[in-house]
Amino acid sequence: MLEVRGLAHRYGSYAAVENLSFTVAEDELACIVGPSGCGKSTLLRCVAGLIKPTAGGVTLHGDPVDGVPADLAVVFQDYSRSLFPWLSVRGNVEFPLRTRVSNRTERRKRAEEALAWVGLEAAGSKYPWQLSGGMQQRVSIARALACKPALLLMDEPFASVDAQTRADLEDLLLRVRREHGSTVLLVTHDIDESVYLGDRVLVLSKSPASIVADLTVTLPAQRDQIATRGSARFVELRTEIARLLHDRPGAPPPPNAANSDALAAERFLAAEREEARQQSSH
Numbered sequence: 004m005l006e007v008r009g010l011a012h013r014y015g016s017y018a019a020v021e022n023l024s025f026t027v028a029e030d031e032l033a034c035i036v037g038p039s040g041c042g043k044s045t046l047l048r049c050v051a052g053l054i055k056p057t058a059g060g061v062t063l064h065g066d067p068v069d070g071v072p073a074d075l076a077v078v079f080q081d082y083s084r085s086l087f088p089w090l091s092v093r094g095n096v097e098f099p100l101r102t103r104v105s106n107r108t109e110r111r112k113r114a115e116e117a118l119a120w121v122g123l124e125a126a127g128s129k130y131p132w133q134l135s136g137g138m139q140q141r142v143s144i145a146r147a148l149a150c151k152p153a154l155l156l157m158d159e160p161f162a163s164v165d166a167q168t169r170a171d172l173e174d175l176l177l178r179v180r181r182e183h184g185s186t187v188l189l190v191t192h193d194i195d196e197s198v199y200l201g202d203r204v205l206v207l208s209k210s211p212a213s214i215v216a217d218l219t220v221t222l223p224a225q226r227d228q229i230a231t232r233g234s235a236r237f238v239e240l241r242t243e244i245a246r247l248l249h250d251r252p253g254a255p256p257p258p259n260a261a262n263s264d265a266l267a268a269e270r271f272l273a274a275e276r277e278e279a280r281q282q283s284s285h
């Protein structure tokens with residue numbers, strides 16, 4: 004569905020992204036994880052057609068992306084700036100449909116349907132500022148889904164909410180995807196989140212971003228915040244990604260009850276999570 008080939012982007016003389024190539028298949032959820040400032044958002048903006056790459060290109064269904072494609076939707080981290088405060092929740096969800104669906108009744112139906120998908124069927128008449136942060140981000144997700152996009156791009160979508168809300172939103176995304184099917188490219192700097200959500204994780208290098216690994220997440224499709232995150236395979240994958248991100252071939256191996264390195268690995272990953280939390284709060 005999506006092909007990124009030889010993509011590079013420079014801001015003046017500064018190379019943010021260099022020679023990136025990958026594909027995303029229909030109904031796949033691919034996560035992009037990389038160090039802070041490595042060029043993840045730049046990559047996503049190029050895929051969304053918001054900025055023009057300086058080299059290489061992006062195709063969606065084989066058509067070159069040159070400007071924002073009609074069948075693409077983006078969810079940003081900062082829900083408070085992406086929702087219109089003067090429109091009701093329903094009005095926000097209906098807004099992008101104005102240019103896509105001419106029939107008003109159909110627009111209303113699509114908006115109500117999308118709000119039900121994210122559990123906000125009773126909040127349509129409220130205003131965004133009357134909702135919690137997690138609920139506002141659910142409105143942003145409903146707005147994106149109402150467009151029935153061929154490709155959903157998400158840029159650190161859960162980085163601005165508390166840990167419990169984040170877990171709820173992650174599960175909401177997995178459920179909506181299971182029930183309604185969608186192709187998703189999601190950027191995060193949280194290693195655990197990339198493994199928990201992804202069918203695949205693309206690991207980026209430090210700036211200028213290039214792909215250092217493309218890992219298939221060999222975990223059961225049905226995920227659970229406790230059982231999945233506690234499984235040996237999950238721990239192996241996140242340790243592998245942490246090692247790749249920090250370019251430390253000698254980093255601790257995956258924890259193993261019989262292995263005294265287990266504690267060191269846990270400490271290393273806890274420091275990783277703390278660093279990601281601090282970055283997202285800035």
Ligand SMILES: Nc1ncnc2c1ncn2[C@@H]1O[C@H](COP(=O)(O)OP(=O)(O)OP(=O)(O)O)[C@@H](O)[C@H]1O
Pocket residue numbers: 014017019037038039040041042043044045046192210
């Ligand atoms: N409009 C711009 N003009 C100049 N430089 C920019 C611009 N946008 C981003 N950059 C630079 O390009 C590099 C990559 O930025 P980008 O936002 O893509 O990284 P990121 O991986 O998404 O960062 P973060 O993890 O902190 O969100 C950074 O060094 C940034 O300062």
